[in-house]
Amino acid sequence: MLFLPGPLAFADGTQVDLGAYADKVTGVPKELAGADYLTKGKYLTEAADCMACHTAKGGKPFAGGRAFKLPFGTMYTPNITPDRETGIGNWSDAEFIRAVHKGISRDGSRLYPAFPYASYALLTDEDVLAIRRYLATVPSVRQANKPLAFSFPYNQRWLMIFWSAFFRPSDGFRPVAERSAEWNRGAYLVEGLAHCGECHSPRTVAQAMDTRSKFGGGAAEGWNAYNISSDRKSGIGDWTPQQIAEYLKKGHAPGRGVASGPMAEAVELSFSKMTDSDIAAMVTFLRTVPPVSSSRQPQMAGPAPTSPVAGKPFTGTGAKIFSGSCAGCHNWNGRGALVVEAQLTNNRAVNDATAANVALMILNGFGKSSNPRAFMPSFRESYTDAEIAAVANYVTGRFGSVPSHITADEVKKLREE
Ligand code: HEC
Ligand code: HEC
Ligand code: HEC
Incomplete structure (x- = not known):
């Protein structure tokens, strides 16, 4: 990359002094400035969250196989352990950088944007290489990649050439001089x-x-x-x-x-x-990201009423399930009987008229029972789709600003996510 001293005006009018920060840009925090390369690489790999996507539920770290459901089919993440046959042990540094920056695989084929390379394109070569060095030290796992389960024409990787050309920031990170x-x-x-x-x-x-x-x-x-x-x-x-x-x-x-x-x-x-x-x-x-206002995004309501008000009855299937299975932890007024984390009022998900997150929370639960501060059981097996829809709609109606109308069919779809 070329570092020019002095301010430079871009087409959008931004004044950028490339010389001011360019040599200092790195994802390595100042606390680790003196650390060895691998410590830096581990920090960067965690901050980039590579493991979350490249590990299947219950699978070996970085060995891939996690399913991503997209509107046109299911894809599975590849193995990025150092295994030379099924992982990326044989890749050159340049091939690795190209994949992370441009979404191009070793054989030249285009990767789907479920891999967040449009964001990683901003990373410096040095940071990407530090990640590579760290990944070379994680345990090798021999596990072949699963093929795409996309329908035509979405299974045509070459189509991605157009997507990439349109959607990828190609200039790397450009620091803004007027900012700190x-x-x-x-x-x-x-x-x-x-x-x-x-x-x-x-x-x-x-x-x-x-x-x-x-x-x-x-x-x-x-x-x-x-x-x-x-x-x-x-x-x-x-x-x-x-x-x-x-x-x-x-x-x-x-x-x-x-x-x-x-x-x-x-x-x-x-x-x-x-x-x-x-x-x-x-x-x-x-805090400086310009406001994007959207009427589709949930607005917040104040504290929930303690007695029924018009349109928000405290009766029915949802209310019955809530009092039996939820109120013990969440309290009848939603303000979290057991722990502050369980407060339901002023919570965005509860104010979301789709109730998707509330239903997923009821289906999946949260955490481990050994940590009572952040534990909620899964109700997947205890209730039918219709019952989960009823209690989700009860929760949003009772504690949020707009009652939701999630249906049993929608819960059924979320169950399969
Ligand atoms: C949000 C999920 C997600 C995250 C986070 C993520 N990846 Fe991926 N990655 C994917 C998916 C999905 C693919 C497969 C795309 C395809 O097959 O078209 C992929 C593909 C790759 C490939 C190409 C492998 C091959 O065999 O072609 C490499 C290399 C890779 N990722 C490395 C990384 C690294 C390094 C990080 C962290 C800096 C990372 N990924 C973070 C989802 C993710
Ligand atoms: C054992 C205690 C417990 C029970 C029983 C319980 N919850 Fe929770 N719930 C929690 C805790 C703790 C949290 C906060 C979890 C965390 O820290 O992320 C929570 C979080 C939530 C959230 C917030 C989700 C979000 O994304 O912000 C919702 C909604 C919710 N519970 C609904 C319910 C419903 C409905 C029931 C009954 C079907 C229920 N809970 C039963 C403890 C419980
Ligand atoms: C893998 C997807 C994913 C990534 C990456 C992610 N988020 Fe989130 N974020 C979510 C989801 C899903 C929720 C809703 C959680 C809930 O309902 O409990 C959320 C909720 C939030 C909220 C709460 C919003 C509210 O009104 O309650 C904040 C703040 C937030 N994220 C900030 C961030 C920031 C900052 C980053 C990057 C450092 C980030 N998120 C990265 C998926 C993500």
């Missing part, structure tokens, strides 16, 4: 390494990130990944910096709700392992 070093670091992490926009942005019909509404809310594995722009109503503009930091670090922002599903996994495997200075940098950047 901390902001630039946060931008590198949020936009690139931690790839928040991949889940939190809508997708186009071709499944590429819709950058026009970046951070305006998207989806991941059936879950809604809410608006994280600075919009005060549908985004996180009125969260305090501490609330955002705690949510990323611990998966719970007091008074704002908990991270469940894919967000809980990202917190556990990735964000909770980042340094406080990196979390702070991400918060600094996030």
Whole structure:
């Protein structure tokens, strides 16, 4: 890459001093500046969350096989352990960099954008190589890749040439001179390494990130990944910096709700392992993301009423299930009888009129019973789709701003996610 001194004006009017930060841009936090290459590589690999996608449920780390359901079929992640036959042990550094930056596999075929290379394109070559060095030290696993189960024409990898040409930021990370070093670091992490926009942005019909509404809310594995722009109503503009930091670090922002599903996994495997200075940098950047307002994104309601009000009856199947199976932990007023994490009021998922996240939470449960602060049993086997729909609709109607109307059929689909 060429480093030019002095300010440079881009077509969109941004003034960028390439010389100011370019040599300092790296995903390695200052706490690890003196660490060895492998320690740096491990940190970067965790911050990029490579393991989450490249490990099947109950499978060996990085050996691939995790299923991703897309609108046109199912795909499985490949093996990225150092095994020379079924993994990437035989790949050259250049081939690895090309895959992570451009979404091109070793044989030249195009990879689908379920692999977040549009975000990783912003990473420096050096960071990608540090990840490569670390991956070369993880246990080798011999496990062949599963073929795509896409229907025609989506199984035609060559079509991806067009997608990639349209949707990939090809310039690498360009620091913005008027912004602080901390902001630039946060931008590198949020936009690139931690790839928040991949889940939190809508997708186009071709499944590429819709950058026009970046951070305006998207989806991941059936879950809604809410608006994280600075919009005060549908985004996180009125969260305090501490609330955002705690949510990323611990998966719970007091008074704002908990991270469940894919967000809980990202917190556990990735964000909770980042340094406080990196979390702070991400918060600094996030607070400057321009507001994307969206009427489709849930607005928040105040505390739930303690006695029935019109349109929100406390009776019926949902109410019965709630009092029998949920109120013991969540309390009848939803404010979390046992632990603060179980507060249902002022929680985005509960204010989501699709009720998708609420239904998935009831189906899947959360955590291990050995940790009572963050444990919720799975009700998958205890209730039918219709019963789960009823209690989900009860929860949103009772504790949220708009009652949901999730159907048994929709719950059935979520059960299979
Ligand atoms: C959000 C999920 C996700 C994350 C995070 C992710 N990957 Fe992947 N990756 C995929 C998927 C899906 C594919 C397969 C795409 C295809 O087959 O078209 C893939 C493909 C690859 C390939 C190509 C392998 C081959 O045999 O062609 C490499 C290399 C790779 N990923 C490395 C990484 C690294 C390194 C990281 C972390 C920096 C990472 N991935 C993070 C989902 C992910
Ligand atoms: C793998 C997908 C995925 C990635 C990557 C991801 N998120 Fe999320 N995020 C979600 C989902 C799903 C939810 C909803 C969780 C719930 O309902 O409990 C969520 C919720 C949130 C919320 C709470 C929003 C609200 O209104 O309650 C914040 C804040 C957030 N994410 C920030 C981030 C940031 C910052 C990053 C990157 C550092 C990030 N997320 C990366 C999927 C993701
Ligand atoms: C054993 C205690 C327990 C029981 C029983 C329980 N929950 Fe929970 N629930 C929790 C805890 C703890 C959390 C917060 C988990 C975390 O830390 O992420 C939670 C979180 C939730 C959330 C928030 C999800 C999100 O994405 O923000 C919803 C909705 C929910 N529970 C609904 C229910 C419903 C409906 C029932 C009954 C069918 C139920 N819970 C039964 C303990 C429980």
